[in-house]
Amino acid sequence: MAKILRGEIRWADLNPTIGREQSGERPVLILSQDVFNERSGTIIAMALTSQEQRAGFPLTYEILKSKLPKRSWVKISQIRTLSTERIGKKIGAVNPEELAQVIEGLNEIIGS
Numbered sequence: 001m002a003k004i005l006r007g008e009i010r011w012a013d014l015n016p017t018i019g020r021e022q023s024g025e026r027p028v029l030i031l032s033q034d035v036f037n038e039r040s041g042t043i044i045a046m047a048l049t050s051q052e053q054r055a056g057f058p059l060t061y062e063i064l065k066s067k068l069p070k071r072s073w074v075k076i077s078q079i080r081t082l083s084t085e086r087i088g089k090k091i092g093a094v095n096p097e098e099l100a101q102v103i104e105g106l107n108e109i110i111g112s
């Protein structure tokens with residue numbers, strides 16, 4: 001598999017899940033640093049959805065500049081550590097400014 005890079009949007013298999021976790025095969029935004037992704041066998045990512053979100057920032061962030069086929073939101077509160085074996089094909093990427101906004105949202109939720 002090609003290197004999994006920070007800021008990429010890739011398909012991931014999020015099953016099995018429990019409760020209100022995002023499930024199924026869906027896009028995720030890779031948050032973890034490239035060296036972590038390469039050496040740990042895991043990645044840290046947030047689920048994306050194409051369903052318009054009622055919750056605004058910092059719980060969700062609309063991706064505007066990635067050229068995805070559908071209008072998409074990062075579900076900032078849906079952060080997961082996943083085995084690289086769950087990660088599939090690259091479907092896009094966010095620019096550094098959008099990635100910084102997502103991380104800012106996460107910092108608002110968890111505190112810094």
